[in-house]
Amino acid sequence: MLKIQGLRKSFGDIEVLKGVNLELKTGEILVIVGPSGGGKTTLLRSINYLEKCNAGTIEIDGKYLMHEGVYASKGELKEIRKMIGMVFQGFNLFPHMSVLENIIEAPTRVFGKPKAKAIKEAQDILGFLGLTEKENSYPFELSGGQKQRVAIARALALEPKLMCFDEPTSALDPALTDEVAKVIKSLSQKGMSTLIITHDMEFAKKAADRIISIDNGIIIDDHIYDNGIND
Ligand SMILES: Nc1ncnc2c1ncn2[C@@H]1O[C@H](COP(=O)(O)OP(=O)(O)O)[C@@H](O)[C@H]1O
Ligand SMILES: [Mg+2]
Known part of the structure; x- marks a missing residue:
């Protein structure tokens, strides 16, 4: 991938x-x-083309974002970036928008998805993440863990093939780390x-x-931990 x-x-x-x-x-x-x-x-920002690198190769799902230091064309970059979902360290939710509006913003406004379809899909994702009752809440009304799940929902609404998380537990109560790990594992089970x-x-x-x-x-060790599923 x-x-x-x-x-x-x-x-x-x-x-x-x-x-x-890697x-x-x-x-x-x-x-x-x-x-x-x-x-x-x-590194994470480079994979999302939020930073421009000086050398190297980045290949995502068989397509070159950058090949031996040369970036793909503008059109190709746009296609490749569509495959990547990003959950930022502070979640970056739009504070003046409800949960549902946060999630449908990019699909409708950036990618032109019909609003009714975007809402239906957002509601499905919220259901999967256990946030159905929160669709009309605003970010300030949510706990840290809920905000983070909304940030995940927002990234999922763009149907990425690769999800990237920057420090997903840094803004959370330590007791919530199990919950975050569970959500991420359940996404992985869906492929x-x-x-x-x-x-x-x-x-x-x-x-x-x-x-x-x-x-x-530099990556200093390629095997500090492996749970065995790749064997
Ligand atoms: N936009 C930038 N301009 C200049 N230096 C930067 C910039 N972003 C990051 N750095 C520097 O690059 C190094 C790595 O930063 P970063 O990738 O944020 O590390 P990490 O996420 O592992 O804490 C740090 O020394 C940081 O100061
Ligand atoms: Mg960092």
Whole structure:
């Protein structure tokens, strides 16, 4: 689903990604752990083309976002980005919109999906995530865990093939990490490929099929943990 080779990214004179290699199989939950400042967020943003890298190859579902340092055309980039769902660290919900409006915003406004269809699909996703009663609530009325599930619902509404999470537990009460791991695992059971970056090793062990670590811009170990499903 995702293959990265020799990925390099500098901010000015400082190289943050120093030749990252990794592979994520379809349906797998890969967690990348590592200390703060190690380049985790930069890596995730690069996969979503929110950062432009200097060298390397990023292949997503058989399509090259970047091939040996050369990016795909604008049209191709748009198609590739459609395959990726992103749940940001602070959730980034629109505060003035209800839960349902948050979820249907991009499908209707950006991708032109008919409103009735978008609402029906959003309601199905909310049901799956146990949020049916919250569809008319506003973000300020929700708990941290609920906000995060809305952020997940919003990403799912775009029907991504690959879901990316940046520090999914950082804004949550530690008691909620089990719940987040459960939601992510249930998505994976439906065939979703998932990439999570976190510095929370306990959460990583609960959610992951496989854990690798990144430090100082390089993947330093490809096998610190493997639950065996890939054997
Ligand atoms: N937009 C930017 N401009 C300059 N430096 C940046 C920028 N974004 C991140 N960095 C630097 O890159 C390094 C890695 O950051 P980041 O990818 O956020 O790490 P992590 O998510 O692992 O904490 C840090 O030293 C950070 O200061
Ligand atoms: Mg980060």
